[in-house]
Amino acid sequence: xxxxxxxxxxxxxxxxxxxxxSCSPISGHRSVSWYQQTPGQGLQFxxxxxxxxxxxxxxxxxxxxxxxxxxxxxxxxxxxxxLGDSALYLCASSPATGFSARNEQFFGPxxxxxxx
Amino acid sequence: xQNIDQPTEMTATEGAIVQINCxxxxxxxxxxxxxxxxxxxxxxxxxxxxxxxxxxxxxxxSFLSRSKGYSYLLLKELQMKDSASxxxxxxxxxxxxxxFGTGTKLQVIP
Numbered sequence: 378x379x380x381x382x383x384x385x386x387x388x389x390x391x392x393x394x395x396x397x398x399s400c401s402p403i404s405g406h407r408s409v410s411w412y413q414q415t416p417g418q419g420l421q422f423x424x425x426x427x428x429x430x431x432x433x434x435x436x437x438x439x440x441x442x443x444x445x446x447x448x449x450x451x452x453x454x455x456x457x458x459x460l461g462d463s464a465l466y467l468c469a470s471s472p473a474t475g476f477s478a479r480n481e482q483f484f485g486p487x488x489x490x491x492x493x
Numbered sequence: 494x495q496n497i498d499q500p501t502e503m504t505a506t507e508g509a510i511v512q513i514n515c516x517x518x519x520x521x522x523x524x525x526x527x528x529x530x531x532x533x534x535x536x537x538x539x540x541x542x543x544x545x546x547x548x549x550x551x552x553x554x555s556f557l558s559r560s561k562g563y564s565y566l567l568l569k570e571l572q573m574k575d576s577a578s579x580x581x582x583x584x585x586x587x588x589x590x591x592x593f594g595t596g597t598k599l600q601v602i603p
Contacts, residue, residue: 419596420580421593422591422593425590467535471573481538482536482538483528483538484536484570487535
């Protein structure tokens, strides 16, 4: 079974631009979560999508948005980029089979975004 | 809100045992994960605890006390390849939102 894939792997943008990152979950997984990882803050939760609906949301400004398609693939968009947005953006998929299930997350390799 | 605390760094000797602690404060607790992350790589799943007690899996064990908001990851017979960051993460709420701690960077020395 193929793992979680993310594209692109590396991206360089300048302040003020916008960026779209893509994530393809493991086949059969309906939940996709996005995280921002920086050396100082660790893994910060952005949002989670399940069946095309945002179920959970972290404490990030509205410049960060996402969506999920009917095939469970997800995209994340950041508008009006700032220097502080430079980070590794990780996507994780989960079967999300039930309330008490062990919904472990399977992470993709991440997209390294650098904002100049 | 949620609060998860872990030590920032630890050093241990090859062949030894190390315990990495995690304390948390959360509402609607569902379960606690431990992940391993090698430098430059994505996190990988190690363990999941939903009930109190010790879960053993090979050289790795994880313990949970829900009443104390406390967990630890125990690594036995340390190997150099165990040098990595270990992330504690709590699942909470009806839709199991997962919140990660900042991680503990473990260095294994000869």
